[in-house]
Amino acid sequence: MATTLGFLGGTGIEGRGLALRFAQAGAPVIIGSRSQTRAATTAQQYNDILGKPIVRGMSNKEMLAASQIVFLTVPADQATSAIDSCLADFQPGLILVDVTVPVRLVEGRVEYLELPEGSNAEAVAARVPEHVSVVGAFKTIPAHILAQLDTPLQCDVFVCGDSQEARERVMDAARLIPALRPLDAGPLRTARTLERMTVLAIHLNRRYKKKGARYNIVGL
Amino acid sequence: MATTLGFLGGTGIEGRGLALRFAQAGAPVIIGSRSQTRAATTAQQYNDILGKPIVRGMSNKEMLAASQIVFLTVPADQATSAIDSCLADFQPGLILVDVTVPVRLVEGRVEYLELPEGSNAEAVAARVPEHVSVVGAFKTIPAHILAQLDTPLQCDVFVCGDSQEARERVMDAARLIPALRPLDAGPLRTARTLERMTVLAIHLNRRYKKKGARYNIVGL
Numbered sequence: 164m165a166t167t168l169g170f171l172g173g174t175g176i177e178g179r180g181l182a183l184r185f186a187q188a189g190a191p192v193i194i195g196s197r198s199q200t201r202a203a204t205t206a207q208q209y210n211d212i213l214g215k216p217i218v219r220g221m222s223n224k225e226m227l228a229a230s231q232i233v234f235l236t237v238p239a240d241q242a243t244s245a246i247d248s249c250l251a252d253f254q255p256g257l258i259l260v261d262v263t264v265p266v267r268l269v270e271g272r273v274e275y276l277e278l279p280e281g282s283n284a285e286a287v288a289a290r291v292p293e294h295v296s297v298v299g300a301f302k303t304i305p306a307h308i309l310a311q312l313d314t315p316l317q318c319d320v321f322v323c324g325d326s327q328e329a330r331e332r333v334m335d336a337a338r339l340i341p342a343l344r345p346l347d348a349g350p351l352r353t354a355r356t357l358e359r360m361t362v363l364a365i366h367l368n369r370r371y372k373k374k375g376a377r378y379n380i381v382g383l
Numbered sequence: 384m385a386t387t388l389g390f391l392g393g394t395g396i397e398g399r400g401l402a403l404r405f406a407q408a409g410a411p412v413i414i415g416s417r418s419q420t421r422a423a424t425t426a427q428q429y430n431d432i433l434g435k436p437i438v439r440g441m442s443n444k445e446m447l448a449a450s451q452i453v454f455l456t457v458p459a460d461q462a463t464s465a466i467d468s469c470l471a472d473f474q475p476g477l478i479l480v481d482v483t484v485p486v487r488l489v490e491g492r493v494e495y496l497e498l499p500e501g502s503n504a505e506a507v508a509a510r511v512p513e514h515v516s517v518v519g520a521f522k523t524i525p526a527h528i529l530a531q532l533d534t535p536l537q538c539d540v541f542v543c544g545d546s547q548e549a550r551e552r553v554m555d556a557a558r559l560i561p562a563l564r565p566l567d568a569g570p571l572r573t574a575r576t577l578e579r580m581t582v583l584a585i586h587l588n589r590r591y592k593k594k595g596a597r598y599n600i601v602g603l
Contacts, residue, residue: 363569
């Protein structure tokens with residue numbers, strides 16, 4: 164049976180492109196939201212874009228019960244509160260994929276927000292029950308490039324986490340998306356690197372007046 | 384007049400490939416060493432490889448007097464002592480390019496060594512006189528790939544530093560090397576990202592049994 168992919172906070176820009184890419188590739192996708200109505204409306208919008216009814220909308224609680232891999236796609240500063248509100252609904256064996264990057268504005272410039280835990284992925288891992296595996300992935304791919312379904316990604320997605328099995332399962336899911344190469348980036352603390360790489364990409368976009376800077380590893 | 388490129392600690396593996404690539408591209412290159420004899424021997428070896436006498440060897444003091452851009456190419460844990468021994472010889476306007484990445488072994492695994500200054504480039508900047516501009520660059524390109532002169536680099540080199548002029552001059556130098564794209568990576572603190580990216584590349588090499596993992600930005 165195909166792995167069902169849920170989106171916790173799936174109605175915002177952060178989750179939009181990723182949900183669409185997975186659904187376009189044929190994966191079962193469920194949009195979760197605090198509001199079941201809002202989730203259903205968003206799912207309908209996504210299905211209209213895709214031209215087929217394959218995305219479902221549910222309350223976060225229902226989505227968490229029905230999904231094996233859940234992407235945390237809220238703004239970074241809402242990540243911990245989103246998790247806290249769902250703690251009782253995390254099933255044993257759930258893989259929670261943190262795609263968020265904490266940033267702050269310093270004199271009009273986006274800077275990485277250094278957290279006591281070392282990275283947002285590690286901060287998330289510190290808050291979830293032990294029976295949930297946290298993986299950091301899709302952090303370095305711009306949300307709006309993901310949402311441009313006719314733009315081939317042609318880049319790598321770095322997948323980190325302390326459970327090798329969880330990393331493998333997220334990489335297997337990522338392989339569904341064309342022109343995207345998943346790379347095993349090792350333990351969760353690699354998120355310290357990946358989150359900073361996103362901020363570097365934002366700087367490069369600004370410096371070179373582009374929007375889609377993303378990473379490809381040469382030599383692998 | 385072409386910019387003369389010096390190598391502080393230019394006799395080791397760290398500087399070898401970079402010096403050879405620049406010399407091959409026609410740039411005036413000076414190998415510096417604490418020992419003038421050792422510098423001359425290394426320069427001779429490099430000229431033998433290149434098939435033309437374009438690399439010179441000098442004491443660090445002489446090299447620093449004759450170079451406009453100097454690459455700090457010692458092992459990371461020797462960076463500060465190498466600088467301290469040359470403090471009196473840094474000319475006003477010198478551009479010092481830190482290519483080093485501080486790592487440590489944790490249970491047989493290479494990990495990034497987090498420094499109080501935030502990065503090795505920032506630690507270097509804290510030690511040099513104000514009239515020296517510190518730039519971080521070439522951190523993410525494996526030394527042994529640089530030394531394989533017949534391997535096209537086909538990657539990006541990220542250049543960071545707090546002086547825009549210094550960044551531009553290092554990027555101009557980097558443009559001499561074929562199939563290498565310099566990217567302006569902003570302020571020196573970006574070295575916190577670049578140094579970690581090197582450790583990620585080391586992990587990827589190990590994970591995928593390769594040796595030449597390096598970065599290319601897509602979408603710029």
